[in-house]
Amino acid sequence: MKVTIDGQSIEVEPGTTILQAARMIGGEVVPPAMCYYSKLKGSGGKCRCCLVEVAKGSEADPRPMPKLMASCVTGCMDGMEVNSKSSPRVQEARKSVTEFLLINHPLDCPVCDQAGECDLQNLSFEHGKSETRFIEEKRTFEPENIGPNIQLHMNRCILCYRCVMVADQLTDDRVHGVMDRGDHSNISTCISKAVDNEFSGNMIDVCPVGALTDKTFRFKSRVWFSKPYNAHRNCPTCSGKTTVWMFGDEIQRVTGRKDEYHEVDEFICNGCRFDHKDIADWTIEGPRAFEKDSVINQNKYNRKLQKVEIATEENILLGREEDRKKISMVEIPLTEEDIINQKSLGNNG
Amino acid sequence: MSQKILLDKINIPGIKTYEVYRQNGGYASVEKALKTLTPDEVVEEVKTSGLRGRGGAGFPAGMKWSFIDKKSGKPRHLVCNADESEPGTFKDRYLMEFIPHLLIEGMITSSYALGANLSYIYIRGEYMWVYKILERAINEAKAAGFLGKNILGSGYDLELYVHCGAGAYICGEETALIESLEGKRGNPRIKPPFPAISGLWANPTVVNNVETIAAVPWIINNTGAEYAKIGIGRSTGTKLISASGHIKNPGVYEIELGLSVYEFMNSDEYLGGMSSDRPLKAFVPGGSSVPVLPAHLIYKTANGEDRLMSYESLSDGGFATGSMLGSGGFIVYNDTSCIVRNTWNFSRFYHHESCGQCSPCREGTGWMEKVLHRIENGHGREEDIDLLLSIQSKIEGNTICPLGDAAAWPVAAAIRHFREEFEYHIRFPEKIKNRDHFVAEPFEKVKHLVSKVIV
Numbered sequence: 022m023k024v025t026i027d028g029q030s031i032e033v034e035p036g037t038t039i040l041q042a043a044r045m046i047g048g049e050v051v052p053p054a055m056c057y058y059s060k061l062k063g064s065g066g067k068c069r070c071c072l073v074e075v076a077k078g079s080e081a082d083p084r085p086m087p088k089l090m091a092s093c094v095t096g097c098m099d100g101m102e103v104n105s106k107s108s109p110r111v112q113e114a115r116k117s118v119t120e121f122l123l124i125n126h127p128l129d130c131p132v133c134d135q136a137g138e139c140d141l142q143n144l145s146f147e148h149g150k151s152e153t154r155f156i157e158e159k160r161t162f163e164p165e166n167i168g169p170n171i172q173l174h175m176n177r178c179i180l181c182y183r184c185v186m187v188a189d190q191l192t193d194d195r196v197h198g199v200m201d202r203g204d205h206s207n208i209s210t211c212i213s214k215a216v217d218n219e220f221s222g223n224m225i226d227v228c229p230v231g232a233l234t235d236k237t238f239r240f241k242s243r244v245w246f247s248k249p250y251n252a253h254r255n256c257p258t259c260s261g262k263t264t265v266w267m268f269g270d271e272i273q274r275v276t277g278r279k280d281e282y283h284e285v286d287e288f289i290c291n292g293c294r295f296d297h298k299d300i301a302d303w304t305i306e307g308p309r310a311f312e313k314d315s316v317i318n319q320n321k322y323n324r325k326l327q328k329v330e331i332a333t334e335e336n337i338l339l340g341r342e343e344d345r346k347k348i349s350m351v352e353i354p355l356t357e358e359d360i361i362n363q364k365s366l367g368n369n370g
Numbered sequence: 371m372s373q374k375i376l377l378d379k380i381n382i383p384g385i386k387t388y389e390v391y392r393q394n395g396g397y398a399s400v401e402k403a404l405k406t407l408t409p410d411e412v413v414e415e416v417k418t419s420g421l422r423g424r425g426g427a428g429f430p431a432g433m434k435w436s437f438i439d440k441k442s443g444k445p446r447h448l449v450c451n452a453d454e455s456e457p458g459t460f461k462d463r464y465l466m467e468f469i470p471h472l473l474i475e476g477m478i479t480s481s482y483a484l485g486a487n488l489s490y491i492y493i494r495g496e497y498m499w500v501y502k503i504l505e506r507a508i509n510e511a512k513a514a515g516f517l518g519k520n521i522l523g524s525g526y527d528l529e530l531y532v533h534c535g536a537g538a539y540i541c542g543e544e545t546a547l548i549e550s551l552e553g554k555r556g557n558p559r560i561k562p563p564f565p566a567i568s569g570l571w572a573n574p575t576v577v578n579n580v581e582t583i584a585a586v587p588w589i590i591n592n593t594g595a596e597y598a599k600i601g602i603g604r605s606t607g608t609k610l611i612s613a614s615g616h617i618k619n620p621g622v623y624e625i626e627l628g629l630s631v632y633e634f635m636n637s638d639e640y641l642g643g644m645s646s647d648r649p650l651k652a653f654v655p656g657g658s659s660v661p662v663l664p665a666h667l668i669y670k671t672a673n674g675e676d677r678l679m680s681y682e683s684l685s686d687g688g689f690a691t692g693s694m695l696g697s698g699g700f701i702v703y704n705d706t707s708c709i710v711r712n713t714w715n716f717s718r719f720y721h722h723e724s725c726g727q728c729s730p731c732r733e734g735t736g737w738m739e740k741v742l743h744r745i746e747n748g749h750g751r752e753e754d755i756d757l758l759l760s761i762q763s764k765i766e767g768n769t770i771c772p773l774g775d776a777a778a779w780p781v782a783a784a785i786r787h788f789r790e791e792f793e794y795h796i797r798f799p800e801k802i803k804n805r806d807h808f809v810a811e812p813f814e815k816v817k818h819l820v821s822k823v824i825v
Contacts, residue, residue, distance in 0.1 A: 066560040067728050069768050088767050094560045117764035121733035154757055157740040180726060199555065199726070202538065204736040206726030 022099040026050045026073075027107045039092035039103055040071055044282065050105045051282075053115065053144050055122070055229050056181035057093035058284055064186055065093035068122070068179065070144060072114045077102035089114050112148075119148040124155040125204065126230075127176045134172075135231030137244040140283060141179065162207050167197065168215030170236050170295050171225060175207050178232035184208065184224035191288055192218040208232070219258060222294040226277045226285050237295050238274035247273045251306040254297065259290040264309055272298045278309075372626045373600055375588045375608045376581065380468055386503065388510035391471040397516055399587035400478045404524040407590070412483035416586060418594030420606035425451055425542075425579035426657065426697040427772075428681045437566040438484055439574040447575045448486040449551065450477060450583050452493040452500075453535055453542040456657035457719055458699025461610035462580035464622040466493075466500045470507035474530065476583035478516060479590055481528050484576055489530050492547050495537035504532045539723035543771045544577035545569075546725065557727045558771035579697075581610055602628030605680035609695070615653075615702035618642035631655075631677045632669045635702070648704040648812075652788070655684050656696020658716045659776030661783030662709070663693050689783065705812040708802075709791050713784040714742035720777035731774040734765040738781055745792060748799030755792050759785055793820045
C-alpha cells in the first residue's frame, strides 16, 4: 500500500497507522504523540496532538475526511494522502491541543525532575506560545503517596493513560487507575495504598511528563548533568538491558533504553531500576548517543568538541575612537606605552 | 388531531401491565414478524419507513441495521440506549414509565430483525424506578412466552436484560455505553471500528434510542410504506417532543414531523403559547447541545419560509441561522431569562459530564465554564467573548466523541445571536449583580446601552 505524507510516499503493510508510516519516513513529518506508545496495546487517540488532515481517503474512495484524524489510531489506506506539518489546519490544531494541555499544567519545570526529557516541554517548544490566555486558578489535586519508589504529581498529569496500560499489560495486578471524570479525572490507587508490583517502575519510563518520577532520583540532579551509558547486568527477572545515568562514578538513576520517540526498547524490572545503583552491579557498554538538539546534550563529551570562533570585526571591544576620547580623563594624559599599544592594535587616531 | 403512533394507548388505564397491553393489540408485531416475516424483511420494512434515529443524530435506523456484520458468525446484540440525559429531554422516561411493554415489544421485533439473541436496555442510574418498571414488564413478557427460548414456537430465542448505569451523560454516547455495559469506565471508544462491526464484547452491535425502537412495532403492524406517508420529506413518522420552559403546557407531545413551529408553540392542542404575557426571546429545539435560536429565527427561517418541526427545516441555514431537531428537548425562554446564565449553565453541565479522556474536551469545557462564570458574575473582560469563540472552535471537531461538539455549539450560537447580552454583562456588572437583571428590565429596554453608536 502506498501512502503519501506531506508529499513523501512510502510503501507500508496493511494495518499500519498513519503515525507509524510517518515514523518510517522520519524527520519533520512525524506528528508529535503524547499518549500513543507503540509497545502498549490500545494506547493512543486521547491527547489529540497527532491530528493530521487526510486530503484523500484512498484510491478507492478519494474523498477527503472532513475532520482531522488522530494519526496514531487511523489506519493507512492504499493511495491515502495525508497532510501533517504542511497543513495550516493541522498546525492550528496542534497549537490548540498544546494550549489545552498547558492551561492546567503547573509549569513547574524548574523543580520538576522530568525537565529536560519531557515530551510536553518538547511539544510546547514546537507548538506553544510564550503567553497564556488562561487567567483562572489552575486545577490542583491533593498530593498522594503511591509507594516508596514512585512519586506521583497529579497536577502535572496529562491523562495519557499510558501508566494504566503498562500496569494492565505488564503486571499481574493493576492497583491504580483513573478515578473521577472530566478535568478532575486523576490517577490514583483505589483500594491498595501503594503501587509495588515488580514491573511498576516502567510507569515512570512511559510517563511523558513529570507526573510519575523516580523517588530514588528525586531532586538529585538535573537530567542533563548526568551522562547516560548503556549497561547490562544478569537479571533473573528482566533482560537487564538498561541505561544508567552517571555523574562521575556514581550511578544516579537507571532507566530503560529509549529510542528517538522516547519509547523504551525493553521494559525493565524494579530491581534493576531502584535497587542496583552500585557501579559493581553493572557491565557498562559505553555511552549512549542522544539527540543533537536535546538538552541532555549539555555538558556531554562523547563527541569531539570543536573550538568555536566567532568572526567579528577586529578590535571591536576597543569601541569607537570618539567614545574613547570622551571618557578619557584630560588631566591624566595617555602614557607613551598606551599610545604604542593603541597603535599596535590598529588604532591610528 | 394528528396521528399518534407511540402514545395512542397511553391513557388506557393499566396499560403498564401485560394483560391490558395485550388486550389492546400489544405484541401483535412480534407475532407478525416471527410467524410471517424473515429478519431481512423486517429490516426492509424499517428501511422503507424512513425511520430516523431519535436519539439526536437522526441517522436512518434501517440503514444502521443493514450495516451490522452478519457474515462474521459472531453473536449479535441489540442495545437500547435509555441513558437519556440531555438537559431538556425527558421523552424516553415518559414512554418507558407509562407504556413499558411498547419498548419490550420493539426490542423483541428489532432483535429478531438483527438476529440478536442477547439484547440489553441500558438505562441511566437516575431512572431507578423506571428500571424496576421495565424489569417487571420483562418478567411479564417472559411469563407470557414472548421472551426466552423458542418464542411463539418459532425457534427464535431472545434474552433481554435491563442494565442500570451509574448516571453519566457520556454513557449515552454509543461506544461509551458499550464500555459501561461491559463493566468498564464509560470512556468513548475510538472509531473505527464501529459498533456494527465490533461493539459489545467485540461482537457486532446496534445501539438505538428508546423512541426509535418503540416505533418499530407500528411499522411492522402497518408496513413501512404507511409510516413513510406520515411526516414530511425525509423526516418521516412522528416524534416525541419534551417541551419545557416558559410555556403554558409543558410536557411530552407526539407530533407528526412537518408540523409548523408556530402551530406547535401556540395551538391549544400542544404548548398553548407562552406562560405569561412576557414575549418569546429564544428557544432551543433539540436539547441543550443544539444551537439556540433568537426570536426572529424561530417561526421563519432566514429565507422567510415557515419553520417546521422536521430534521431539515430546523437545520435550515446551517449553524448561522438554523439549529437541529436533536433529541427533541424543546426549551422555550421568555424575555426574563438570561442567555448568558443559560449558556453558563449548559457549559457547566458539559464540564461536569466530560469523561476526561481527550485533552480538548477535558480542558476546554472547564475553561469555557470558568470564563462564562466570570462573565455571568460581572467579572468578564471585553476580550473574553472572542476568547470563548476561540476556545469553542478549538474543541469542535478535535475530540473523540461528539460531546466536545455538543459543548462547543451552544456557546458559539449564544454568542452569535446574543453577543450584545454578553457585552452588557461585561460592561455593566453592577446591573447584573442582583441576578434579577432581566426581570424588571428586559434586555430590549437596555439594549441601547451596548449598541454601537453611529456618528
